[in-house]
Amino acid sequence: MSHPLSGAEDLPSWQLRLLERIQNSSYEHYRTLFHGYPQYSTAANGPNIQLENWRTNLRALEAERSEIELHAHGLDLPQRMIDYATETGARGARWGDTPESALLPMSPPGASPTRVHLLDQIADDVWRLEHSALVRAEYLHRVHTGGLADNEPGERQLHDNMAALWRRAAGTAALIDLDHGEAHQLWGRGPDSWQQLAELTAASYTDTELQQRFAEMSWKGVEAEVSRGFDNLATSASTNLGPPTPWEVAERAEQALAAASFADESAPRLGHGIGTAVEATSTGLGTDWEPDPDPQHPPGRGPGVGVDQGVGS
Structure with a gap:
């Protein structure tokens, strides 16, 4: 064996x-x-x-x-x-x-510890960017369908946090001279992989889990911490191998959530907290997932997003 x-x-x-x-x-x-x-x-x-x-x-x-x-x-x-x-x-x-x-090789031959550390940071930033995009899109969907209250200040801050993550990932990729193979491994996720990620995370989150994830990802301290980390890099280098922009990631997240589906008999997905049940989400309520009508947001998020509902920060 x-x-x-x-x-x-x-x-x-x-x-x-x-x-x-x-x-x-x-x-x-x-x-x-x-x-x-x-x-x-x-x-x-x-x-x-x-x-x-x-x-x-x-x-x-x-x-x-x-x-x-x-x-x-x-x-x-x-x-x-x-x-x-x-x-x-x-x-x-x-x-x-x-x-x-x-016996496993924990770093490429001859790689400096600094480059290894920065490569790990890029991987974390890309993951947080993708996860944030899925949570943001699913949250807006449930606002549209009346499942969750609108939180426009939080949504705008989440977008700013995503932008900060992208800036640091792109700047770090340029600093360490990321190669094509590494770039593909880090953010070369195809449509099927995006759909699997959507089903693993945001599409399966209960309203409570989604609310918590949204609150964590829209915390203003995220932007402050990530921006400080980027400023400390002190680099003006640029690269053509940077990660997809926040707009592109948001679009892929919306497409993935629109394609997400679950078999009636499927067990709770991996990766979320106690009490997750597919039938508790909008996916299990027979509600068709609809993308945000205006992907170029903020500032304009398009019509239909609970403007009459209270918002919080």
Whole structure:
């Protein structure tokens, strides 16, 4: 029987490092669970606070690992590899502690650590850009169909966040002189892959999950943090191999959501939280997905978007 990591040597190095992050995050959860349990002390200010802090740390580590796993699923990495990384970390082993992972090439021959780090950053930025586009499009759709309240300030900020992610990804790609093969691996997602990603994420999110994702992605701090990271690069280089623009990503997201479909008997999709049910989403309500009537937004989002409803920031 082949090992779960069989074939991993053929993956791009930045995808291998995604598996590494999953396993190490799972290991940190293991370490906190078994070695971070607080000792009861009568001298502590509110002994239950100690226990709650421990629980909070465990939940945060679980959420962190789930986000990395979602990225891996979005890239269609083999389930057996993701499961191996998660389960091996949960048994107390970091990536590299087993012979199978220790022998894998974690960076191209001769690559500088700085370039490796920046390549990982581009991969994360592209993933966040694609995921944001899907969440934004699905959110606007549910506003149109009356499922969610309009939030125009949040939608505009989400767009600004997407623009910041694109600027940093494009600038970093130019800085490290990304080649054609790397560019295709990072953002060469075809229509079928976009549809699978839509079904994995936004199309399957319950209203509550979608609301939470939208709130996270439209946080103004995202733009501030990403812009600061881009400014620190201090580069004026340009490249013809940059990622698709936010407009192009938004259009592909809308097309993917319009094509998304689920079999009645399909199980909850991978990658979302407890309680996800397809029938709880607009997809399961027999509502045809309609793209935003005006893709060139902001500022104009087209008619029909709950202008009479209250908005929040």
